[in-house]
Amino acid sequence: MRASLFFLGLFAFTLITMAQEKRVPIIVAHRGDSSNAPENTAASIRAAVAAGADLIEFDTRETKDGVLLLFHDADLKRYTGQKTPFEALGFQEARRLDVGxxxxxxxxxxxxxxxxLEEAIRFCLEGGKTPLIERKTGSAAAHVKVIRDLKAEKKVIVQAFDWEFLREFRTLAPEIPIGALGDKEPDAAxxxxxxxxxxxxxxWNQKYLTESGIARFHGIGAKVAVWTVNDLARLREFTAWGTDALITDRPGEARSGLSQ
Structure with missing residues (x-):
């Protein structure tokens, strides 16, 4: 049963909505509503809530003193012009970064x-949205602790490109849903x-996701999301192929375009 009840509820609601309206998959705001506010910020989460996203995705990195914050890039170049690794910062220094x-x-x-991470989860839940936590760095134990402290085990999804991290995470917290990310051909291995x-x-990366690939992933028993899709024609194509969720920088436009 593990995390399946969470998904049964989420997707049952979606299926009811689809029966009443034109089929629209679950809309996931990529790093918040990153077309209308700076990514991975409180502002982008608020914008995603306002845009009607179902899930709000954001990235986590760990400071050198062990605090999980929202941050995508490996270094600070985009923000300060310097290539300082994010993980070289302590919490207080990282917290002073102007990311807007x-x-x-x-x-x-x-x-x-x-x-x-705690604040981001709260922002999402207060807005009635599901947090989709993409781990960049930080231990499985650190992520589990924040989620359990908030009693949010059945209210979040944790995803990563690092599948070894996911194996460890599942061992520590089998009740929390996990997502495996990929950006290569889904070969036999x-x-x-x-x-x-x-x-x-x-x-999965839209570049490598096909209709048959979606069917294979469904055969594993997983729900399938595609990233990061902003073109309406492609959004419609993946919808027709049976994708369960669409990850996009433009959640409001995606929902309105697919509803027409």
Missing amino acids: SWFGETKAFASERPPT RLAELEALKPDWIG
């Missing part, structure tokens, strides 16, 4: 600082590894 000024021309988001891992969710 780069977005747009008006400096409207200059006050944005990296949220903690990868399919065998996925069969053994049995993730609840598989998120």
Whole structure:
């Protein structure tokens, strides 16, 4: 049963909605609504809630003193011009980073600082949305602790490209849904590894995801998401192929376009 009840509820709601309206898969806001606010910030999470996303995806990295914050890049170059690794920062230093000024021309988001994982989960749940946590760095134990402290085991999904991390995470917390990410051809070796891992969710690069690939992933027993799709024609194509979830930078546009 593990995490299956979580998905039964989420997808049952979606199927009812589909029966009432034109079929629209689960819409996942990539790094929040990153087309309307700087990614991985409180502002992008709020924007994703307002845009009607079902799930809100964000990235986690761990500071050198063990705090999980939202941050995508391996270094600070995009924000400070320096190639300092994010993991070289302590919490207080990382918390002072201006992660909003780069977005747009008006400096409207200059006050944005990296949220903690705890804050991000709370922001999502308070907005009635499911957090989709993409682990970049940080231990399985650190992620499990934050989620359990919030009693959010049945309210989140944790995904990663590092499948060894997912194996460890599942051992520590079999009740929390996990997602396996991939960005290569889903060859026989990868399919065998996925069969053994049995993730609840598989998120795959659109470049390598086909209709037959979706069917193979469904055969493993997982729900299938595709990333990162912003073109409406491609969104419609993946919808027709039976994709369960669409990860996009433009959640509001995706929902309105697919509903027409």
